[in-house]
Amino acid sequence: MATPGYHDDKAAILARLKKVEGQVRGLQRMVDDDQYCIDVLTQVSAATKALQSVAVQLMNDHLSHCVANAVQTGDQAEADRIVVEAGKAIERLVKS
Amino acid sequence: MATPGYHDDKAAILARLKKVEGQVRGLQRMVDDDQYCIDVLTQVSAATKALQSVAVQLMNDHLSHCVANAVQTGDQAEADRIVVEAGKAIERLVKS
Amino acid sequence: MATPGYHDDKAAILARLKKVEGQVRGLQRMVDDDQYCIDVLTQVSAATKALQSVAVQLMNDHLSHCVANAVQTGDQAEADRIVVEAGKAIERLVKS
Amino acid sequence: MATPGYHDDKAAILARLKKVEGQVRGLQRMVDDDQYCIDVLTQVSAATKALQSVAVQLMNDHLSHCVANAVQTGDQAEADRIVVEAGKAIERLVKS
Numbered sequence: 146m147a148t149p150g151y152h153d154d155k156a157a158i159l160a161r162l163k164k165v166e167g168q169v170r171g172l173q174r175m176v177d178d179d180q181y182c183i184d185v186l187t188q189v190s191a192a193t194k195a196l197q198s199v200a201v202q203l204m205n206d207h208l209s210h211c212v213a214n215a216v217q218t219g220d221q222a223e224a225d226r227i228v229v230e231a232g233k234a235i236e237r238l239v240k241s
Numbered sequence: 242m243a244t245p246g247y248h249d250d251k252a253a254i255l256a257r258l259k260k261v262e263g264q265v266r267g268l269q270r271m272v273d274d275d276q277y278c279i280d281v282l283t284q285v286s287a288a289t290k291a292l293q294s295v296a297v298q299l300m301n302d303h304l305s306h307c308v309a310n311a312v313q314t315g316d317q318a319e320a321d322r323i324v325v326e327a328g329k330a331i332e333r334l335v336k337s
Numbered sequence: 338m339a340t341p342g343y344h345d346d347k348a349a350i351l352a353r354l355k356k357v358e359g360q361v362r363g364l365q366r367m368v369d370d371d372q373y374c375i376d377v378l379t380q381v382s383a384a385t386k387a388l389q390s391v392a393v394q395l396m397n398d399h400l401s402h403c404v405a406n407a408v409q410t411g412d413q414a415e416a417d418r419i420v421v422e423a424g425k426a427i428e429r430l431v432k433s
Numbered sequence: 434m435a436t437p438g439y440h441d442d443k444a445a446i447l448a449r450l451k452k453v454e455g456q457v458r459g460l461q462r463m464v465d466d467d468q469y470c471i472d473v474l475t476q477v478s479a480a481t482k483a484l485q486s487v488a489v490q491l492m493n494d495h496l497s498h499c500v501a502n503a504v505q506t507g508d509q510a511e512a513d514r515i516v517v518e519a520g521k522a523i524e525r526l527v528k529s
Binding site: 194197200201204205208209212213216217219224225228229231232235236238239240 | 482485488489492493496497500501504505507512513516517519520523524526527528
Binding site: 196237 | 243244245246247248251254255258259261262265266268269272273275276277278279281282283285286288289290292293295296299300302303307326327330333334337
């Protein structure tokens, strides 16, 4: 398996995901404790934003490593493929 | 503490949040295993959508119970307050 | 036709939509003038946010007038229907 | 001024923006005619999605032309700058 684009940020990304996991466990405690809907919703928005920030960091790493490398090899078909693939991932992020 | 609007859906919401927690733990395993950026990003989009679905369910429950109850009491100031509060929560969701 | 929930904000909402129309015409001029992709994208994000703000205002007005009125009439089936309808509109906004 | 990344798609992007302009003008007519909040909101969601699709197309063109070209020149500082710039634009799109 090739080195992923986020290799140098791996610890930071794992720490962010660990924090999101904590937010989602906290949400379960809030619901279990019958906390007020709006307070739960505020925390759902915070967890959603945290996940989106992870996505933005992964995409930046992907562009600056995987996409840049594919372009630099000079293999135009592979460069085209990886750019189309990145575009579809951006579309999923924008529409989620 | 009053009964929250999601009282009757509590088990379903906890099950959804448990599933999101599993998705976020799966994301950590993917990153730990150096899986391909785009595959990780696809799963981040799935977890984000799952969290948004929880938010939509919580908001529906909040409108049909808490907001409806506040309106029915006939206390106009309280009804106005809870509608403004719901509007702000919707804004946070739309912008997250 | 019944008075819509946004009746009192009609002038403000029309002014916001007129401004969005101006932003979208400005986008056409930018593209026609071959302006830099990122500058065009920045303006697309601004127009998108402006449309979302219109949506939030329309939804607030809808909750505080149409939904509140339906709940106050005491017709439970109609109140349920309008709350479900509002929930679906919120879902469309959150997912767009 | 350099050729923008969307050069080959210029007619298609202008046609999409023209359609969005029509949607926003249609929204003004709906509000002017006091149409039902939910019907207006459905059209706001449609216009928002149409704008996001324009953004995705612009970003794809930007990646496959401007970013790819900057990487291929071999000027690492310029390649880094344009990748960071693209990442910030993606972040604005994801958060709008």
